[in-house]
Amino acid sequence: MVEIKFNGQRYAYWQQVHISASVDDLAASVTLAVTRPGTGQRLGVDANTVIEVLIEGTVVTTIRPDSIRRHVDANSHSIDIEARSLGRELIDCQYSQTLSGLSLDEIVKRLCSTFNVPVQVTAKAAVVPDFSLQCESPANALINAARAANLLLYATPDGGLLLTEPSSAAPVATLVYGEHIESYTVVDEYKLRYSDYLVKGYDYRNDLALKGAVKDSGITFFRPLHIMADKTGQGVGGCDRRATTERNRRQARANRIDLEVVGWTHAGGVWDINSQVRVIIPDEDIDGVYLIGDRAFTLDDQRGSMTRLSVMKREAFLGDPAPGKAKRGAKHKAKSQDERLIYATDLE
Structure with missing residues:
Protein backbone atom coordinates (compact mmCIF):
# COMPACT_ATOMS: atom_id res chain seq x y z
CA MET A 1 0.00 0.00 0.00
CA VAL A 2 1.17 3.53 -0.84
CA GLU A 3 0.47 6.33 1.62
CA ILE A 4 1.32 10.01 1.82
CA LYS A 5 1.85 11.67 5.19
CA PHE A 6 1.88 15.39 6.01
CA ASN A 7 0.72 17.68 8.79
CA GLY A 8 -0.30 14.69 10.91
CA GLN A 9 -2.57 13.29 8.18
CA ARG A 10 -2.30 10.12 6.10
CA TYR A 11 -3.92 9.38 2.75
CA ALA A 12 -3.80 5.88 1.32
CA TYR A 13 -5.41 3.67 -1.34
CA TRP A 14 -4.15 5.54 -4.39
CA GLN A 15 -5.34 3.93 -7.61
CA GLN A 16 -2.45 4.99 -9.84
CA VAL A 17 1.14 5.26 -8.65
CA HIS A 18 4.47 6.01 -10.28
CA ILE A 19 7.50 6.64 -8.02
CA SER A 20 10.87 6.75 -9.79
CA ALA A 21 14.49 7.45 -8.88
CA SER A 22 17.81 7.28 -10.74
CA VAL A 23 21.50 7.42 -9.88
CA ASP A 24 21.73 10.15 -12.54
CA ASP A 25 19.14 12.48 -11.02
CA LEU A 26 19.08 14.59 -7.86
CA ALA A 27 15.31 14.31 -7.37
CA ALA A 28 12.89 11.40 -7.22
CA SER A 29 9.62 11.85 -9.14
CA VAL A 30 6.14 10.94 -7.89
CA THR A 31 2.75 10.78 -9.61
CA LEU A 32 -0.35 9.76 -7.63
CA ALA A 33 -4.00 9.69 -8.69
CA VAL A 34 -7.33 8.59 -7.27
CA THR A 35 -11.01 8.96 -8.19
CA ARG A 36 -13.79 8.77 -5.58
CA PRO A 37 -17.58 9.17 -5.54
CA GLY A 38 -19.00 12.51 -4.45
CA THR A 39 -17.65 16.03 -4.66
CA GLY A 40 -14.73 15.67 -2.24
CA GLN A 41 -12.64 18.37 -0.58
CA ARG A 42 -9.25 19.96 -1.00
CA LEU A 43 -6.29 17.86 0.07
CA GLY A 44 -4.86 20.56 2.33
CA VAL A 45 -1.57 20.82 0.46
CA ASP A 46 0.11 24.02 -0.73
CA ALA A 47 3.42 24.93 -2.38
CA ASN A 48 5.30 24.73 0.94
CA THR A 49 3.98 21.37 2.14
CA VAL A 50 6.55 18.63 2.68
CA ILE A 51 5.06 15.15 2.14
CA GLU A 52 6.46 11.75 3.04
CA VAL A 53 5.63 8.92 0.62
CA LEU A 54 5.50 5.46 2.20
CA ILE A 55 5.36 1.96 0.74
CA GLU A 56 4.33 -0.75 3.18
CA GLY A 57 5.11 1.66 6.01
CA THR A 58 8.63 2.52 4.76
CA VAL A 59 9.44 6.06 3.61
CA VAL A 60 10.71 5.87 0.02
CA THR A 61 10.88 9.59 -0.74
CA THR A 62 10.03 13.01 0.68
CA ILE A 63 8.50 15.50 -1.73
CA ARG A 64 7.04 18.90 -2.42
CA PRO A 65 4.19 19.15 -4.94
CA ASP A 66 4.89 20.44 -8.44
CA SER A 67 1.21 20.47 -9.35
CA ILE A 68 -2.16 19.27 -8.01
CA ARG A 69 -5.20 18.84 -10.22
CA ARG A 70 -8.72 18.37 -8.86
CA HIS A 71 -11.52 17.41 -11.24
CA VAL A 72 -15.14 17.36 -10.08
CA ASP A 73 -18.30 16.29 -11.91
CA ALA A 74 -21.82 15.40 -10.80
CA ASN A 75 -20.86 11.91 -9.61
CA SER A 76 -17.19 11.90 -8.63
CA HIS A 77 -14.04 13.82 -7.92
CA SER A 78 -10.42 13.01 -8.74
CA ILE A 79 -7.05 14.19 -7.45
CA ASP A 80 -3.79 14.01 -9.41
CA ILE A 81 -0.50 14.89 -7.74
CA GLU A 82 2.83 15.44 -9.48
CA ALA A 83 5.76 16.02 -7.18
CA ARG A 84 9.53 15.66 -6.76
CA SER A 85 11.83 15.21 -3.80
CA LEU A 86 13.49 18.15 -2.05
CA GLY A 87 16.57 18.08 -4.30
CA ARG A 88 14.40 19.55 -7.08
CA GLU A 165 30.66 5.32 -4.33
CA PRO A 166 28.90 2.81 -6.60
CA SER A 167 27.86 -0.02 -4.29
CA SER A 168 30.14 -3.04 -4.02
CA ALA A 169 27.91 -4.79 -1.48
CA ALA A 170 26.57 -8.28 -2.01
CA PRO A 171 23.43 -8.61 -4.16
CA VAL A 172 20.23 -7.91 -2.23
CA ALA A 173 18.37 -10.56 -4.24
CA THR A 174 18.58 -13.03 -7.10
CA LEU A 175 16.07 -12.53 -9.88
CA VAL A 176 15.36 -15.37 -12.28
CA TYR A 177 13.26 -14.96 -15.41
CA GLY A 178 10.09 -17.01 -15.11
CA GLU A 179 10.23 -16.97 -11.30
CA HIS A 180 10.70 -13.37 -10.16
CA ILE A 181 11.04 -11.46 -13.43
CA GLU A 182 7.74 -11.11 -15.27
CA SER A 183 9.29 -9.54 -18.37
CA TYR A 184 12.57 -8.08 -19.51
CA THR A 185 13.98 -5.88 -22.24
CA VAL A 186 17.59 -6.09 -23.40
CA VAL A 187 18.50 -2.61 -24.64
CA ASP A 188 21.26 -1.90 -27.17
CA GLU A 189 20.97 1.84 -27.81
CA TYR A 190 23.92 2.36 -30.14
CA LYS A 191 23.26 6.05 -30.75
CA LEU A 192 24.52 6.83 -27.24
CA ARG A 193 28.05 5.64 -28.03
CA TYR A 194 30.96 7.34 -29.82
CA SER A 195 34.26 6.10 -31.21
CA ASP A 196 36.43 8.84 -29.69
CA TYR A 197 35.91 11.00 -26.62
CA LEU A 198 37.97 14.18 -26.34
CA VAL A 199 37.59 16.47 -23.34
CA LYS A 200 39.16 19.91 -23.60
CA GLY A 201 39.83 22.23 -20.73
CA TYR A 202 41.96 25.15 -19.68
CA ASP A 203 44.09 25.72 -16.61
CA TYR A 204 43.67 29.45 -16.11
CA ARG A 205 45.88 29.49 -13.05
CA ASN A 206 48.88 28.14 -14.99
CA ASP A 207 47.79 29.41 -18.43
CA LEU A 208 47.78 25.94 -20.02
CA ALA A 209 45.49 24.12 -22.42
CA LEU A 210 44.38 20.70 -21.17
CA LYS A 211 42.90 17.65 -22.86
CA GLY A 212 41.97 14.04 -22.18
CA ALA A 213 41.01 11.36 -24.66
CA VAL A 214 39.74 7.77 -24.70
CA LYS A 215 38.32 5.41 -27.33
CA ASP A 216 35.37 3.02 -27.42
CA SER A 217 36.76 -0.05 -29.17
CA GLY A 218 33.24 -1.26 -29.90
CA ILE A 219 32.65 1.56 -32.41
CA THR A 220 35.00 0.95 -35.33
CA PHE A 221 33.93 3.90 -37.53
CA PHE A 222 34.74 7.56 -36.88
CA ARG A 223 32.09 9.05 -34.59
CA PRO A 224 33.74 11.61 -32.27
CA LEU A 225 32.37 13.46 -29.26
CA HIS A 226 34.29 16.57 -28.18
CA ILE A 227 33.41 18.12 -24.83
CA MET A 228 34.45 21.41 -23.28
CA ALA A 229 35.20 20.47 -19.69
CA ASP A 230 33.48 22.38 -16.96
CA LYS A 231 35.76 24.23 -14.62
CA THR A 232 34.97 22.06 -11.60
CA GLY A 233 36.26 18.84 -13.15
CA GLN A 234 39.91 19.83 -13.15
CA GLY A 235 40.38 19.32 -9.42
CA VAL A 236 38.73 15.91 -9.14
CA GLY A 237 40.49 13.88 -11.80
CA GLY A 238 41.02 16.11 -14.78
CA CYS A 239 40.14 15.68 -18.42
CA ASP A 240 41.33 12.06 -18.74
CA ARG A 241 38.96 10.85 -16.05
CA ARG A 242 36.12 12.96 -17.45
CA ALA A 243 36.59 11.35 -20.88
CA THR A 244 36.74 7.82 -19.42
CA THR A 245 33.69 8.37 -17.26
CA GLU A 246 31.73 9.78 -20.20
CA ARG A 247 32.54 6.69 -22.26
CA ASN A 248 31.70 4.26 -19.46
CA ARG A 249 28.39 5.92 -18.61
CA ARG A 250 27.33 5.93 -22.24
CA GLN A 251 28.29 2.26 -22.64
CA ALA A 252 26.18 1.46 -19.58
CA ARG A 253 23.12 3.30 -20.79
CA ALA A 254 23.54 1.84 -24.26
CA ASN A 255 23.75 -1.76 -23.00
CA ARG A 256 21.34 -2.29 -20.14
CA ILE A 257 18.57 -4.65 -19.05
CA ASP A 258 15.13 -3.38 -18.05
CA LEU A 259 13.27 -5.74 -15.73
CA GLU A 260 9.67 -5.87 -14.53
CA VAL A 261 9.22 -7.55 -11.14
CA VAL A 262 5.94 -8.22 -9.35
CA GLY A 263 5.56 -6.23 -6.12
CA TRP A 264 7.65 -3.45 -4.60
CA THR A 265 9.84 -5.32 -2.13
CA HIS A 266 12.41 -8.09 -1.79
CA ALA A 267 13.30 -10.04 1.35
CA GLY A 268 15.39 -7.14 2.67
CA GLY A 269 12.93 -4.33 2.01
CA VAL A 270 11.94 -2.08 -0.88
CA TRP A 271 14.01 -2.01 -4.06
CA ASP A 272 16.53 0.82 -4.15
CA ILE A 273 18.93 2.37 -6.61
CA ASN A 274 22.68 1.83 -6.15
CA SER A 275 22.13 -1.66 -4.82
CA GLN A 276 23.26 -4.81 -6.58
CA VAL A 277 21.16 -7.72 -7.77
CA ARG A 278 21.95 -11.02 -9.44
CA VAL A 279 20.05 -11.47 -12.70
CA ILE A 280 19.57 -14.87 -14.36
CA ILE A 281 18.00 -15.07 -17.83
CA PRO A 282 19.02 -18.45 -19.30
CA ASP A 283 17.79 -17.79 -22.85
CA GLU A 284 20.04 -14.72 -23.06
CA ASP A 285 23.06 -16.41 -21.39
CA ILE A 286 22.78 -13.80 -18.64
CA ASP A 287 23.91 -14.74 -15.15
CA GLY A 288 25.67 -11.92 -13.38
CA VAL A 289 25.60 -9.19 -10.77
CA TYR A 290 24.29 -5.82 -11.86
CA LEU A 291 23.82 -2.44 -10.22
CA ILE A 292 20.34 -0.89 -10.15
CA GLY A 293 20.61 2.45 -11.94
CA ASP A 294 16.90 3.32 -12.25
CA ARG A 295 13.91 2.14 -10.25
CA ALA A 296 10.20 2.85 -10.59
CA PHE A 297 7.32 1.63 -8.42
CA THR A 298 4.06 1.49 -10.37
CA LEU A 299 0.44 0.66 -9.64
CA ASP A 300 -2.55 0.54 -11.99
CA ASP A 301 -5.81 -1.35 -12.45
CA GLN A 302 -4.45 -3.72 -15.08
CA ARG A 303 -1.23 -5.08 -13.56
CA GLY A 304 -1.31 -4.19 -9.89
CA SER A 305 1.91 -3.31 -8.07
CA MET A 306 5.09 -3.68 -10.13
CA THR A 307 8.71 -2.55 -9.92
CA ARG A 308 10.67 -1.60 -13.01
CA LEU A 309 14.44 -1.88 -12.65
CA SER A 310 17.13 -0.77 -15.09
CA VAL A 311 20.32 -2.67 -14.29
CA MET A 312 23.85 -2.35 -15.64
CA LYS A 313 27.37 -3.35 -14.72
CA ARG A 314 28.86 -1.54 -11.75
CA GLU A 315 32.05 -0.85 -13.73
CA ALA A 316 30.01 1.42 -15.96
CA PHE A 317 29.93 4.04 -13.22
CA LEU A 318 33.69 4.12 -12.79
CA GLY A 319 36.31 6.08 -14.67
CA ASP A 320 40.01 5.60 -14.11
CA PRO A 321 40.72 3.95 -10.72
CA ALA A 322 42.90 6.89 -9.73
CA PRO A 323 42.87 10.53 -10.81
CA GLY A 324 45.14 11.12 -13.76
CA LYS A 325 46.84 14.28 -14.84
CA ALA A 326 45.40 15.96 -17.87
CA LYS A 327 47.67 16.34 -20.87
CA ARG A 328 49.01 19.82 -21.22
CA GLY A 329 49.04 21.79 -24.43
CA ALA A 330 50.93 24.90 -25.41
CA LYS A 331 50.87 27.85 -23.06
CA HIS A 332 48.92 30.73 -24.57
CA LYS A 333 46.67 33.58 -23.59
CA ALA A 334 42.92 32.97 -23.48
CA LYS A 335 41.57 35.86 -25.48
CA SER A 336 39.34 34.40 -28.18
CA GLN A 337 35.65 33.60 -27.75
CA ASP A 338 36.41 29.85 -27.90
CA GLU A 339 38.84 30.20 -25.02
CA ARG A 340 36.57 32.14 -22.69
CA LEU A 341 36.26 31.23 -19.01
CA ILE A 342 34.12 28.08 -18.76
CA TYR A 343 31.86 27.82 -15.73
CA ALA A 344 30.12 24.65 -14.58
CA THR A 345 27.51 23.80 -17.21
CA ASP A 346 25.47 20.84 -18.26
CA LEU A 347 27.56 18.64 -20.54
CA GLU A 348 25.60 16.03 -22.47
Whole structure:
Protein backbone atom coordinates (compact mmCIF):
# COMPACT_ATOMS: atom_id res chain seq x y z
CA MET A 1 0.00 0.00 0.00
CA VAL A 2 1.17 3.53 -0.84
CA GLU A 3 0.47 6.33 1.62
CA ILE A 4 1.32 10.01 1.82
CA LYS A 5 1.85 11.67 5.19
CA PHE A 6 1.88 15.39 6.01
CA ASN A 7 0.72 17.68 8.79
CA GLY A 8 -0.30 14.69 10.91
CA GLN A 9 -2.57 13.29 8.18
CA ARG A 10 -2.30 10.12 6.10
CA TYR A 11 -3.92 9.38 2.75
CA ALA A 12 -3.80 5.88 1.32
CA TYR A 13 -5.41 3.67 -1.34
CA TRP A 14 -4.15 5.54 -4.39
CA GLN A 15 -5.34 3.93 -7.61
CA GLN A 16 -2.45 4.99 -9.84
CA VAL A 17 1.14 5.26 -8.65
CA HIS A 18 4.47 6.01 -10.28
CA ILE A 19 7.50 6.64 -8.02
CA SER A 20 10.87 6.75 -9.79
CA ALA A 21 14.49 7.45 -8.88
CA SER A 22 17.81 7.28 -10.74
CA VAL A 23 21.50 7.42 -9.88
CA ASP A 24 21.73 10.15 -12.54
CA ASP A 25 19.14 12.48 -11.02
CA LEU A 26 19.08 14.59 -7.86
CA ALA A 27 15.31 14.31 -7.37
CA ALA A 28 12.89 11.40 -7.22
CA SER A 29 9.62 11.85 -9.14
CA VAL A 30 6.14 10.94 -7.89
CA THR A 31 2.75 10.78 -9.61
CA LEU A 32 -0.35 9.76 -7.63
CA ALA A 33 -4.00 9.69 -8.69
CA VAL A 34 -7.33 8.59 -7.27
CA THR A 35 -11.01 8.96 -8.19
CA ARG A 36 -13.79 8.77 -5.58
CA PRO A 37 -17.58 9.17 -5.54
CA GLY A 38 -19.00 12.51 -4.45
CA THR A 39 -17.65 16.03 -4.66
CA GLY A 40 -14.73 15.67 -2.24
CA GLN A 41 -12.64 18.37 -0.58
CA ARG A 42 -9.25 19.96 -1.00
CA LEU A 43 -6.29 17.86 0.07
CA GLY A 44 -4.86 20.56 2.33
CA VAL A 45 -1.57 20.82 0.46
CA ASP A 46 0.11 24.02 -0.73
CA ALA A 47 3.42 24.93 -2.38
CA ASN A 48 5.30 24.73 0.94
CA THR A 49 3.98 21.37 2.14
CA VAL A 50 6.55 18.63 2.68
CA ILE A 51 5.06 15.15 2.14
CA GLU A 52 6.46 11.75 3.04
CA VAL A 53 5.63 8.92 0.62
CA LEU A 54 5.50 5.46 2.20
CA ILE A 55 5.36 1.96 0.74
CA GLU A 56 4.33 -0.75 3.18
CA GLY A 57 5.11 1.66 6.01
CA THR A 58 8.63 2.52 4.76
CA VAL A 59 9.44 6.06 3.61
CA VAL A 60 10.71 5.87 0.02
CA THR A 61 10.88 9.59 -0.74
CA THR A 62 10.03 13.01 0.68
CA ILE A 63 8.50 15.50 -1.73
CA ARG A 64 7.04 18.90 -2.42
CA PRO A 65 4.19 19.15 -4.94
CA ASP A 66 4.89 20.44 -8.44
CA SER A 67 1.21 20.47 -9.35
CA ILE A 68 -2.16 19.27 -8.01
CA ARG A 69 -5.20 18.84 -10.22
CA ARG A 70 -8.72 18.37 -8.86
CA HIS A 71 -11.52 17.41 -11.24
CA VAL A 72 -15.14 17.36 -10.08
CA ASP A 73 -18.30 16.29 -11.91
CA ALA A 74 -21.82 15.40 -10.80
CA ASN A 75 -20.86 11.91 -9.61
CA SER A 76 -17.19 11.90 -8.63
CA HIS A 77 -14.04 13.82 -7.92
CA SER A 78 -10.42 13.01 -8.74
CA ILE A 79 -7.05 14.19 -7.45
CA ASP A 80 -3.79 14.01 -9.41
CA ILE A 81 -0.50 14.89 -7.74
CA GLU A 82 2.83 15.44 -9.48
CA ALA A 83 5.76 16.02 -7.18
CA ARG A 84 9.53 15.66 -6.76
CA SER A 85 11.83 15.21 -3.80
CA LEU A 86 13.49 18.15 -2.05
CA GLY A 87 16.57 18.08 -4.30
CA ARG A 88 14.40 19.55 -7.08
CA GLU A 89 15.46 23.05 -5.99
CA LEU A 90 19.01 22.27 -7.09
CA ILE A 91 17.61 21.34 -10.51
CA ASP A 92 15.08 24.12 -11.05
CA CYS A 93 16.82 27.13 -9.55
CA GLN A 94 19.39 29.34 -11.27
CA TYR A 95 22.09 30.39 -8.84
CA SER A 96 25.50 32.06 -8.65
CA GLN A 97 28.25 30.94 -6.30
CA THR A 98 32.05 30.86 -6.31
CA LEU A 99 33.91 28.53 -3.95
CA SER A 100 37.65 27.91 -3.80
CA GLY A 101 39.86 25.34 -2.13
CA LEU A 102 37.06 23.08 -0.86
CA SER A 103 36.69 19.34 -1.36
CA LEU A 104 33.74 18.09 -3.40
CA ASP A 105 31.96 16.76 -0.30
CA GLU A 106 32.29 20.17 1.35
CA ILE A 107 30.89 21.86 -1.75
CA VAL A 108 27.92 19.47 -1.84
CA LYS A 109 27.21 20.12 1.84
CA ARG A 110 27.41 23.88 1.42
CA LEU A 111 25.10 24.05 -1.59
CA CYS A 112 22.61 21.63 -0.04
CA SER A 113 22.58 23.70 3.13
CA THR A 114 21.83 26.83 1.10
CA PHE A 115 18.75 25.17 -0.40
CA ASN A 116 17.78 23.35 2.82
CA VAL A 117 18.27 19.94 1.22
CA PRO A 118 19.43 17.15 3.59
CA VAL A 119 22.71 15.53 2.57
CA GLN A 120 24.73 12.47 3.54
CA VAL A 121 28.34 11.91 2.53
CA THR A 122 30.02 8.50 2.73
CA ALA A 123 32.91 9.22 0.37
CA LYS A 124 35.74 11.71 0.29
CA ALA A 125 36.83 13.52 -2.85
CA ALA A 126 39.77 15.65 -3.88
CA VAL A 127 39.88 19.40 -3.41
CA VAL A 128 38.25 21.38 -6.21
CA PRO A 129 40.48 24.43 -6.74
CA ASP A 130 37.68 26.57 -8.19
CA PHE A 131 33.95 25.91 -8.27
CA SER A 132 31.93 28.56 -10.07
CA LEU A 133 28.26 28.98 -10.91
CA GLN A 134 26.95 31.96 -12.82
CA CYS A 135 23.13 31.99 -13.10
CA GLU A 136 23.18 28.20 -13.52
CA SER A 137 21.48 25.11 -12.19
CA PRO A 138 23.55 23.77 -9.25
CA ALA A 139 22.52 20.22 -10.17
CA ASN A 140 24.44 20.27 -13.44
CA ALA A 141 27.70 21.31 -11.83
CA LEU A 142 27.35 18.89 -8.91
CA ILE A 143 26.57 15.88 -11.11
CA ASN A 144 29.49 16.61 -13.45
CA ALA A 145 31.90 17.03 -10.55
CA ALA A 146 30.67 13.81 -8.90
CA ARG A 147 31.13 11.88 -12.14
CA ALA A 148 34.65 13.20 -12.57
CA ALA A 149 35.41 11.93 -9.06
CA ASN A 150 33.96 8.44 -9.80
CA LEU A 151 31.17 9.07 -7.29
CA LEU A 152 27.39 9.00 -7.38
CA LEU A 153 25.10 11.77 -6.16
CA TYR A 154 21.43 10.85 -5.98
CA ALA A 155 18.15 11.27 -4.10
CA THR A 156 17.51 9.60 -0.72
CA PRO A 157 14.22 8.73 1.05
CA ASP A 158 14.39 11.84 3.26
CA GLY A 159 14.25 13.97 0.13
CA GLY A 160 17.93 14.83 0.30
CA LEU A 161 21.07 13.59 -1.43
CA LEU A 162 23.76 10.98 -0.90
CA LEU A 163 27.33 11.40 -2.18
CA THR A 164 28.84 7.93 -2.28
CA GLU A 165 30.66 5.32 -4.33
CA PRO A 166 28.90 2.81 -6.60
CA SER A 167 27.86 -0.02 -4.29
CA SER A 168 30.14 -3.04 -4.02
CA ALA A 169 27.91 -4.79 -1.48
CA ALA A 170 26.57 -8.28 -2.01
CA PRO A 171 23.43 -8.61 -4.16
CA VAL A 172 20.23 -7.91 -2.23
CA ALA A 173 18.37 -10.56 -4.24
CA THR A 174 18.58 -13.03 -7.10
CA LEU A 175 16.07 -12.53 -9.88
CA VAL A 176 15.36 -15.37 -12.28
CA TYR A 177 13.26 -14.96 -15.41
CA GLY A 178 10.09 -17.01 -15.11
CA GLU A 179 10.23 -16.97 -11.30
CA HIS A 180 10.70 -13.37 -10.16
CA ILE A 181 11.04 -11.46 -13.43
CA GLU A 182 7.74 -11.11 -15.27
CA SER A 183 9.29 -9.54 -18.37
CA TYR A 184 12.57 -8.08 -19.51
CA THR A 185 13.98 -5.88 -22.24
CA VAL A 186 17.59 -6.09 -23.40
CA VAL A 187 18.50 -2.61 -24.64
CA ASP A 188 21.26 -1.90 -27.17
CA GLU A 189 20.97 1.84 -27.81
CA TYR A 190 23.92 2.36 -30.14
CA LYS A 191 23.26 6.05 -30.75
CA LEU A 192 24.52 6.83 -27.24
CA ARG A 193 28.05 5.64 -28.03
CA TYR A 194 30.96 7.34 -29.82
CA SER A 195 34.26 6.10 -31.21
CA ASP A 196 36.43 8.84 -29.69
CA TYR A 197 35.91 11.00 -26.62
CA LEU A 198 37.97 14.18 -26.34
CA VAL A 199 37.59 16.47 -23.34
CA LYS A 200 39.16 19.91 -23.60
CA GLY A 201 39.83 22.23 -20.73
CA TYR A 202 41.96 25.15 -19.68
CA ASP A 203 44.09 25.72 -16.61
CA TYR A 204 43.67 29.45 -16.11
CA ARG A 205 45.88 29.49 -13.05
CA ASN A 206 48.88 28.14 -14.99
CA ASP A 207 47.79 29.41 -18.43
CA LEU A 208 47.78 25.94 -20.02
CA ALA A 209 45.49 24.12 -22.42
CA LEU A 210 44.38 20.70 -21.17
CA LYS A 211 42.90 17.65 -22.86
CA GLY A 212 41.97 14.04 -22.18
CA ALA A 213 41.01 11.36 -24.66
CA VAL A 214 39.74 7.77 -24.70
CA LYS A 215 38.32 5.41 -27.33
CA ASP A 216 35.37 3.02 -27.42
CA SER A 217 36.76 -0.05 -29.17
CA GLY A 218 33.24 -1.26 -29.90
CA ILE A 219 32.65 1.56 -32.41
CA THR A 220 35.00 0.95 -35.33
CA PHE A 221 33.93 3.90 -37.53
CA PHE A 222 34.74 7.56 -36.88
CA ARG A 223 32.09 9.05 -34.59
CA PRO A 224 33.74 11.61 -32.27
CA LEU A 225 32.37 13.46 -29.26
CA HIS A 226 34.29 16.57 -28.18
CA ILE A 227 33.41 18.12 -24.83
CA MET A 228 34.45 21.41 -23.28
CA ALA A 229 35.20 20.47 -19.69
CA ASP A 230 33.48 22.38 -16.96
CA LYS A 231 35.76 24.23 -14.62
CA THR A 232 34.97 22.06 -11.60
CA GLY A 233 36.26 18.84 -13.15
CA GLN A 234 39.91 19.83 -13.15
CA GLY A 235 40.38 19.32 -9.42
CA VAL A 236 38.73 15.91 -9.14
CA GLY A 237 40.49 13.88 -11.80
CA GLY A 238 41.02 16.11 -14.78
CA CYS A 239 40.14 15.68 -18.42
CA ASP A 240 41.33 12.06 -18.74
CA ARG A 241 38.96 10.85 -16.05
CA ARG A 242 36.12 12.96 -17.45
CA ALA A 243 36.59 11.35 -20.88
CA THR A 244 36.74 7.82 -19.42
CA THR A 245 33.69 8.37 -17.26
CA GLU A 246 31.73 9.78 -20.20
CA ARG A 247 32.54 6.69 -22.26
CA ASN A 248 31.70 4.26 -19.46
CA ARG A 249 28.39 5.92 -18.61
CA ARG A 250 27.33 5.93 -22.24
CA GLN A 251 28.29 2.26 -22.64
CA ALA A 252 26.18 1.46 -19.58
CA ARG A 253 23.12 3.30 -20.79
CA ALA A 254 23.54 1.84 -24.26
CA ASN A 255 23.75 -1.76 -23.00
CA ARG A 256 21.34 -2.29 -20.14
CA ILE A 257 18.57 -4.65 -19.05
CA ASP A 258 15.13 -3.38 -18.05
CA LEU A 259 13.27 -5.74 -15.73
CA GLU A 260 9.67 -5.87 -14.53
CA VAL A 261 9.22 -7.55 -11.14
CA VAL A 262 5.94 -8.22 -9.35
CA GLY A 263 5.56 -6.23 -6.12
CA TRP A 264 7.65 -3.45 -4.60
CA THR A 265 9.84 -5.32 -2.13
CA HIS A 266 12.41 -8.09 -1.79
CA ALA A 267 13.30 -10.04 1.35
CA GLY A 268 15.39 -7.14 2.67
CA GLY A 269 12.93 -4.33 2.01
CA VAL A 270 11.94 -2.08 -0.88
CA TRP A 271 14.01 -2.01 -4.06
CA ASP A 272 16.53 0.82 -4.15
CA ILE A 273 18.93 2.37 -6.61
CA ASN A 274 22.68 1.83 -6.15
CA SER A 275 22.13 -1.66 -4.82
CA GLN A 276 23.26 -4.81 -6.58
CA VAL A 277 21.16 -7.72 -7.77
CA ARG A 278 21.95 -11.02 -9.44
CA VAL A 279 20.05 -11.47 -12.70
CA ILE A 280 19.57 -14.87 -14.36
CA ILE A 281 18.00 -15.07 -17.83
CA PRO A 282 19.02 -18.45 -19.30
CA ASP A 283 17.79 -17.79 -22.85
CA GLU A 284 20.04 -14.72 -23.06
CA ASP A 285 23.06 -16.41 -21.39
CA ILE A 286 22.78 -13.80 -18.64
CA ASP A 287 23.91 -14.74 -15.15
CA GLY A 288 25.67 -11.92 -13.38
CA VAL A 289 25.60 -9.19 -10.77
CA TYR A 290 24.29 -5.82 -11.86
CA LEU A 291 23.82 -2.44 -10.22
CA ILE A 292 20.34 -0.89 -10.15
CA GLY A 293 20.61 2.45 -11.94
CA ASP A 294 16.90 3.32 -12.25
CA ARG A 295 13.91 2.14 -10.25
CA ALA A 296 10.20 2.85 -10.59
CA PHE A 297 7.32 1.63 -8.42
CA THR A 298 4.06 1.49 -10.37
CA LEU A 299 0.44 0.66 -9.64
CA ASP A 300 -2.55 0.54 -11.99
CA ASP A 301 -5.81 -1.35 -12.45
CA GLN A 302 -4.45 -3.72 -15.08
CA ARG A 303 -1.23 -5.08 -13.56
CA GLY A 304 -1.31 -4.19 -9.89
CA SER A 305 1.91 -3.31 -8.07
CA MET A 306 5.09 -3.68 -10.13
CA THR A 307 8.71 -2.55 -9.92
CA ARG A 308 10.67 -1.60 -13.01
CA LEU A 309 14.44 -1.88 -12.65
CA SER A 310 17.13 -0.77 -15.09
CA VAL A 311 20.32 -2.67 -14.29
CA MET A 312 23.85 -2.35 -15.64
CA LYS A 313 27.37 -3.35 -14.72
CA ARG A 314 28.86 -1.54 -11.75
CA GLU A 315 32.05 -0.85 -13.73
CA ALA A 316 30.01 1.42 -15.96
CA PHE A 317 29.93 4.04 -13.22
CA LEU A 318 33.69 4.12 -12.79
CA GLY A 319 36.31 6.08 -14.67
CA ASP A 320 40.01 5.60 -14.11
CA PRO A 321 40.72 3.95 -10.72
CA ALA A 322 42.90 6.89 -9.73
CA PRO A 323 42.87 10.53 -10.81
CA GLY A 324 45.14 11.12 -13.76
CA LYS A 325 46.84 14.28 -14.84
CA ALA A 326 45.40 15.96 -17.87
CA LYS A 327 47.67 16.34 -20.87
CA ARG A 328 49.01 19.82 -21.22
CA GLY A 329 49.04 21.79 -24.43
CA ALA A 330 50.93 24.90 -25.41
CA LYS A 331 50.87 27.85 -23.06
CA HIS A 332 48.92 30.73 -24.57
CA LYS A 333 46.67 33.58 -23.59
CA ALA A 334 42.92 32.97 -23.48
CA LYS A 335 41.57 35.86 -25.48
CA SER A 336 39.34 34.40 -28.18
CA GLN A 337 35.65 33.60 -27.75
CA ASP A 338 36.41 29.85 -27.90
CA GLU A 339 38.84 30.20 -25.02
CA ARG A 340 36.57 32.14 -22.69
CA LEU A 341 36.26 31.23 -19.01
CA ILE A 342 34.12 28.08 -18.76
CA TYR A 343 31.86 27.82 -15.73
CA ALA A 344 30.12 24.65 -14.58
CA THR A 345 27.51 23.80 -17.21
CA ASP A 346 25.47 20.84 -18.26
CA LEU A 347 27.56 18.64 -20.54
CA GLU A 348 25.60 16.03 -22.47
